[in-house]
Every structure is written in C-alpha cells, then in structure tokens.
Amino acid sequence: MAEDEVVGLTSELIRIDTTNTGELGTTVGERAAAEYVGAKLAEVGYEVTYVESGAPGRGNVFARLEGSDPTRGALLIHGHLDVVPADPAEWSVHPFSGAVQDGYVWGRGAVDMKDMVAMTLATARRFKRDGVVPPRDLIFAFVADEEAGGAYGSQWLVENRPELFEGATEAIGEVGGFSVSLAEDTRAYFIEIAEKGIAWMRLRARGRAGHGSMIHDDNSVTKLAEAVARLGRHQFPLVITDSVRQFLEGVTGVTGIPFEEEDMDGSVAKLGPLARVVGATLRDTANPTMLTAGYKANVIPSVAEATVDCRVLPGRQEAFERELDELLGPDVEREWITHLPPVETTFDGELVDAMRAAIVAEDPTAHTLPYVLSGGTDAKAFSTLGIRCFGFSPLKLPPDLDFTALFHGVDERVPVEAIQFGTRVLDRFLRTC
Template sequence: MTGPAHGVAELCSALVAIDTTNRARGDAVGEREAAEFVAGVLTDEAGVEPVLLEPAPRRTSVVARVPGRDPGLGALLVQGHLDVVPADPDGWTVPPFSGAVRDGYVWGRGAVDMKDACASVLAVVRSWAARGVRPRRDLVLAFVADEETGGAYGAEWLVAQHRELFDGCVAAIGEGGGFPHPADGVRFYPVGTAERGTLHLRLTATGRGGHGSRPNRDNAVVTLVEALARVAAHRFPVRLTPTVREYLLRTAEALGVPAELDSDAGVEATIARLGHAGRLAAGVVRPTMTPTVLAAGSAVNVIPPVAEAMVDTRVLPGGMAEVTAALADLLGPRVRYEVVAQGDPVQAPFDSPWFTAMAESLRAEDPHAVVVPYCLGGGTDAKAFSALGIPCYGFAPLGPAPDGDGYDHRAMAHAVDERVPVSGLEFGARVLDRFLLQA
C-alpha cells in the first residue's frame, strides 16, 4: 500500500512518543530528537534533502524543499511545529507520551497540536516517492521548534536569520483550520484566514512598602488589583474584520438563520443563533484583555512596594490604537505597562484560488463539507512567516471522528487525554495529498 494515508497513524504515534515539552522560553526538551526523526523520514523514505538548523543547542528545526513539476510557479510553504505544551500524567487514561494507538485513536500530548499534521505531511511526501508523483509547484517544508512559547528559537529565528530558505514562497499553510466543526446537522470545516494580534503586557504598580498591620493608602497590591478589575471588566465594542463578517454570513446562510451585523446587539444575537458554530466567532468580534499572572510580596505581614501582573491582550487588525487608548483610561496614573511580546494580526484573502483549492480538496473527501473562513482567537507561527509578506492560511486537514462518540477536536488541544482519530488522520492525509499535488 503506497497511498498518502498509509502509515500516518504510526508516524503520528512515533512523533507523540518523543517528548518535546516546551515549558518556557529556553526550557524545552526533545526537539532535536523529533527533528532527527523527521529528517530521517524525509531522507530515507521521501528522497528529500532536509537541513537541520539550531539557534541554540538542541532547539532544532527542519527545513526542506520539494521540487515541483512547474518551476515557474511560486512555492508553497507548509509549516508546522514539533514542540508541545507540558502534560501532567495525573488524570490521563494513558501516559501522555506513550503515543498509544487504541480504540481508533492516537493518544498523547501533541496528537492534535500539532504532530497529527506533521505526520500527515510526512506520510504524503514519502508516498510520492513510492508513487512516482510530484507536486505541481515547489514546496518548502518547515518543521519548527518553539511555537508554544512564541517562536524565538523557531519560526521567528528562521525568518530573521534564514529568510533565504523561504524565497519564492507565495502562500503558506499551517495549523488552525481544515478540521470538522459540526453544528446542527451541518459539517463545517473552518479554514483560518486571519488571526488576532498578540500583545502580552506587564503591569507594574508601585507604592509605599511597610508593615502589614498598619494602615497604608499607598499599597501597590491594592492599586494593581483595582486596575486589573477594571481591565477584566472592560468590554470593547464589536468590530467585524472581513474574515469574521464572512464567517458569520456564510455560517448563518448554511444554517438558515438570519444574520444581523449592523450593531453590537445584532452581532451578539447572530452568534447566539448559530449555536455551536457561533463559538468560533464569539471570541474574535472584539479585542480582549485577560489578566493571567500576579506577583507581589514575599511575607504576609509585609506590604510590598511593587506589584506586577501579566495581561494577555489580543488585538484586531488595525486596532492597536484602540487598545492602548483603553489601557491609559483603565490603568490610571499609578500603574504603568510595558510590552513583553507583540505579534501582528494575520490576514489572508478568502476570495483566493488558495482558499478555493482547499475547499475543493475537502469536498472531494466529504461532499457535505461546508468550508468557511474564520479568524483564530490565538496565535500561531503564521505571525512570523506573514512578516515575509507570505499570505498564511490555517489548513491542517483532519476528518470527522467515528459517528456518535462525542469527540470534539477543538477541545483536545492542551487538554488531558489529547487524542486524534485514526480515521480522521487518514482523511486529512488524503485531503492534503490532493491539495498539495494540484494547488
């Protein structure tokens, strides 16, 4: 058997079994081992010559170029990450780095984020060598480190130090779309055509330190907590980006419900009518600011002079001024902020031949697929690659789980008992094969 889906579950299992936990910037394991595994498959089974690159010891990424049939066409970047978030084995049905294949699923950390997609790419490319076929255009394959903590040792570094590897790329695909999202009898397949921008902030309040038993109206902790309460309660007005507007219109049409998008109340009502499908839009119709980390003091009877917090802010395209103006009002004169990390929003056209080809590839495997553009609420390595002027799409196709088991793909990422259906992996490999050969 030499089809594109052959052995994809085994490849996914093998990748999951390599612990590539990325705990914090500069604190990761296993990326070198995973990169060597990927490079071995590409070299020994796909006839491709990869290069391994490291900004620091063992923080390894793999890049390879697959020649296409028409050298006159621009290249397509196919990018995915090899690192995963931590997994506490307590509560897991199977050990999180077992890569167990059972009950029709591949189990373990990274099974859906995103070693499933990496395995699909490997399965497809190695099948071409056995089948004697080539893609229509050059492909640049990038299996990168460090996505989970921002990409400083992965995509960001590659873009800054080795941008020549991506010369000629006219589009890119990566994580964040192409999976089934059923709602009210309709099988939606959202494809990512946008991402909100990332703005991670550190807030600092200063005051007068002292003894905890004495009154102190200049308590940095109180000042900071009051400011955080205002930040957490603030609700920005609705502002629909082109992708989110199109998602709401197409989804409402498919479900046969009215779409009212001319007011904040109308948008909220439309999202409610969409039911389960509305969840993909609910978090991306406005900027958000979420307090996530607090740090102050070291003893219960000491008022500290400084208190700090981290806030995860997500920004819509063109909305940076809106967020910074709100911060000035919400924080007040005694709390300052600094930008710890910033990633620009991502936008790619949904009225493009690329999106059309993705939709056609999905419908070839699932004739009932309703393919819609959507905006990711979080961020991916697309932020780094889009800085090169490459339109980036979230398209890592995956098929439905066996009927009736209640599996929710979106709920699996970073979760206990993360797993991916074998049938869905095989579906995704077939979709990816069709898209990459013809796009």
C-alpha cells in the same frame, strides 16, 4: 499509502516529549523531534536541512520537493514540533504515551499539532517514494518554539535564515480545514484566513514597602489587584472585521441562522460550543493570566506585577491601547513582553479553489468557510516575508467532539479516521495546488 502510516507517525511524534515551558533551561525534546522527522525524510531520499534557531536544541528541519513549474511561487507547508506542558495526574492516559485506543490517538500535541506534522510527513514520504512531481515547489518546514511565540523558531528563522523560504508565495499550517457540524448531515470546513494579533503584556504597580501589621495607604498589591480586576471584567467593543463578516454570512448561507448586530452575542450563542470560538473574534480580549508580588506574609512589597494575554483584531491596536490606559489608570505601568501583529488575507484564488476541491473530493456534501483564529500561529512570522498564509490542517471530525476544547486541554486526542481523512485530502491538495 500515506494514510497507512500516519497513525503510527502521530503516535511516535507524541512519544517524543517536546514540552515548551517558555524558558530555555526547561524546554525539551525539539532536537530529538527534528532529528526524527529529518531521518524519516532522508530515508526516502530527501535532502534535509537541520537548523538550530538561536539556542542549542531548538531544532528545525526543512526539505524541498521540486515542482513541474519553477516559474510559480513555492508553497510552504509548516508545522511546529513543540507542545505546551501537561500534568500526567490530570489525564486518563499518560500525555506522552501516544496511545492508540477507542478510535483516537491520545497525547499532548495530538491536535496541536503533531497530527498535522504526521500528515505532512506521511504525504511528503509518499511523494518522494512514488516520484510525484507537484505542480509547484513544496517547502516542508518543521519548526521549534511556536508555543512561546516563535522567538526561538519561526521568528528567528525569518530574520536569520530567510533563504530557507526562497520563492515561497503562499503557505498552509494550523489551525483550519477541520470540520464543524452546523446541522444534521451538514459539515462545514473552516479554513483560516486571519488571526488576531498577540500582545502579551506585563503590568507593574509600585508602592511603599512596609510592615504587614500597619495601616498602609500605598500598597502595590492593592493597586495592581484593582486594575487587574477592572481589566478582567471589561468587555471591549464589538468589531466585525471583513473576515468575520464573510464567515458569518457563510454560516447564514449554510444554516439559515441570521446574525444581527443588535444582538450579535445572542445570535452567536445559537452555534453551541462553537460560540466561544466565534465570540473571541468579535472583539479584542485582555485576560489576566499571572500574578507576582511579595516574598513574605508580613511584608508589604514595593512592587507587584501581572501578566495579561491580549488578543487584538486587525486595525484595532491603537484604539485598544487607548482603552487599556483608561482602564488601568495612572498608577499602573504597562509594557509589551511579546507583540506580534494580526494576519489577514482573502478567501479567493487558485489555492483556495484547490483546498475546496480536495475536501469535496473526500466529502462530497462539504461546505468550506473562511474564519478568523482568535489565537496565533507561525503564520505571523512567515507573513512578514510577503507569504500569503492560510490555516489548513484538514480533519473530518465526529459531530459530538468538542474539538477546539482539546487545544492545550486535558486528554487531548485526535480521531484515527480524522487524520487518515486529512492525509488523503492533503495528498490531493498538494498534487493540484
């Protein structure tokens, strides 16, 4: 059974350190992880394609399982192999131990997203061993570099190897299908149908270099710091997109909680820890994350720079940029480092029906709700091929687990029972999709 091996697969994948620093010289492990996945697929009879995406070691693995109806569009099931860095000194267990204890699998990537990679791998292996013929072709894709925007992963693959996705019309990946306890014995599974755009921005202020002991009225650091402070304190306007409105109406239907636009922040606050996730989908955000200036304590530098992580709602890019320019003023230059557009689809159709049915078969009282992801995934690349993308990585979670805080967090972990549940759901879904 796939659920019998998924815990071991998750643990073994975590033990392969695939830290993505965002720099080619220090990113590690993707080839090793891809080779591990490829070997597991080949072991049960898949024909495996290994591809390096734009640089040595940026490993990706693909396998295809033919379905019963070749006239239907294929379904892409994608997961990324890389993880963000982790400092062992901050963790209760070593982040690359893959420890299985206290009912959890621990380690960097446990929820982002080696759990889904393992669930997909376990299900793919079972289908091949048991001779399962799904209703449509399934394309299994395990890719590199998602944590740095996919330039050496999904973006490169779409631009350079589009034939790997031939015939795909729909896709599932992270981050969705996980349960949230909205009330006692009331679980809703959030299925992602939209993502905000990612726009990483560099700011640059220039001034006159000089001695740190002198009076100086043209300081690049001061100009930049003032602009960054204005931006960091700014709240962009409330914008309720169609996807967000559909989510809020769904929550109201399940819980009875009303969401009033006159006090939307107060209404959302009633959702507890979930409020920060939902709140981030109500407006654009621009969070300063890095500052760089100077080379000596007594030298005023001529240039100061900052990096800002911007996330932009569908349809808001032009208005967002106008607002940025007003906030930053004429003394600060800006340029996009990474600019990936938002993704949005609708919560309907046979694929959504199959997701809902697979979840309810394992959790009969479950509700399924569409939601918007404030972050981004490889769906941004795959959607450019005309593929309709969803976040569906099913997990049944304990009501007291602050799941979203574990993404990129210290002591990242996933419940053993959750990934076993998710594997059963994924098995049912892929047999009926």
